[in-house]
Amino acid sequence: MNKLDDDDVPFKAKEVYNQLKEAYSINHLKKFKTIVQSQGLKQNSRLIRRVFHLYILDDKDPNFLNLFIEYLNPSPKLKEGLMVEAVLYDEVEIIKFFIGDGDIDPSLGDLLYCACELSAEKTARYLFDHYKRFFMLDNPMRGMSTARNAISVFFSDLGHEMINFLESHNIDLFDPKQWKSPFHFLELWSIGFISEDLKFIEMLHKKGAGVNDVVDPELNLTPIHLAIFETSMSSLEYLVSHKANLNYLNGTKKEVGFFSPLSAVAVEGCRDVVDADFLYRATKLFVQNGADPEFKDEDGDTAESVMLADFKKKLEEVLNDQNIEEEETRQLLANEIKESIENAQNAFNKGIQDGLAARALKN
Numbered sequence: 001m002n003k004l005d006d007d008d009v010p011f012k013a014k015e016v017y018n019q020l021k022e023a024y025s026i027n028h029l030k031k032f033k034t035i036v037q038s039q040g041l042k043q044n045s046r047l048i049r050r051v052f053h054l055y056i057l058d059d060k061d062p063n064f065l066n067l068f069i070e071y072l073n074p075s076p077k078l079k080e081g082l083m084v085e086a087v088l089y090d091e092v093e094i095i096k097f098f099i100g101d102g103d104i105d106p107s108l109g110d111l112l113y114c115a116c117e118l119s120a121e122k123t124a125r126y127l128f129d130h131y132k133r134f135f136m137l138d139n140p141m142r143g144m145s146t147a148r149n150a151i152s153v154f155f156s157d158l159g160h161e162m163i164n165f166l167e168s169h170n171i172d173l174f175d176p177k178q179w180k181s182p183f184h185f186l187e188l189w190s191i192g193f194i195s196e197d198l199k200f201i202e203m204l205h206k207k208g209a210g211v212n213d214v215v216d217p218e219l220n221l222t223p224i225h226l227a228i229f230e231t232s233m234s235s236l237e238y239l240v241s242h243k244a245n246l247n248y249l250n251g252t253k254k255e256v257g258f259f260s261p262l263s264a265v266a267v268e269g270c271r272d273v274v275d276a277d278f279l280y281r282a283t284k285l286f287v288q289n290g291a292d293p294e295f296k297d298e299d300g301d302t303a304e305s306v307m308l309a310d311f312k313k314k315l316e317e318v319l320n321d322q323n324i325e326e327e328e329t330r331q332l333l334a335n336e337i338k339e340s341i342e343n344a345q346n347a348f349n350k351g352i353q354d355g356l357a358a359r360a361l362k363n
Helices: 006-025 029-036 045-057 062-072 076-088 092-099 111-117 121-137 140-152 156-167 184-195 198-206 223-229 233-241 261-268 276-288 303-319 327-362
Strands: none
Touching: 006 029, 006 045, 006 062, 029 062, 045 062, 045 076, 062 092, 076 092, 076 111, 092 121, 111 121, 111 140, 121 140, 121 156, 140 156, 140 184, 156 198, 184 198, 184 223, 198 233, 223 233, 223 261, 233 276, 261 276, 261 303, 276 327, 303 327
């Protein structure tokens, strides 16, 4: 078999796999072994992984796999690559086959982390339930990273089991001393806001992460900015209920480009398209709980003027874009932006109006 170009690998893999299936179907084990051990296949890891990929997508006969691996006798590195391919498709039975009945190979230390990363929930659950000491305790830093990863991909129950297991062995995911990073709490808050896991957020808060602490020393951001970036209303409601500062000014435009939480809402709610629901609900929540709609940054801009300036910039870009040849197209795009401005202003101003009314009733 000649050396294959990357483009040829899928076609050759299909040819090889079909030959293997044919030999296997008639129980021609000698032919099966000859194909597997041919120089062209055995020395081409890309081709092997592609053949294995076809097996995963097919009927997954375990006896076929057993023969394939027995005759192939893959190196530890190749075996690890095949397992990652199985994780990608959350094929837990194949993972069980590779691991066997003995202790797990030390080279597979990142497999549970990988399963979480690839959202392979069945595989992650199996690996944790059967090999938790290996994955979580042999390398505590890896164990903590795996637990964080589980939460971030919405494996909430599994993630909290991992956190509790670590804590039962005196490994505290929330302890900044474990990580030695100035961005430790920023990363943890972000994980909680992305997953909207209020149990995780509450644990983080109770472990000493303050809702008004600066979590990004470069941009002077507090947790509420991070929750706004994720447009997570449940997270914002938690922070507000725990006295987040709604009139905090994190810096100047020149330094960081963001200002008060209300200004951040005004901009984030119009990031790509106008999210009128988020814009209204977040604005109302903030104003109801003390945010000043007329709060100004060092340049004298309010949240609304910041939002309008952002729209004005987009409009000018469209009107001056030399790549738009048709004037009709230009006007169509400009009108869409103008419509977005109107929708954003309506949602924002209604949020302010309803927020002030709710504040008056509360007081």
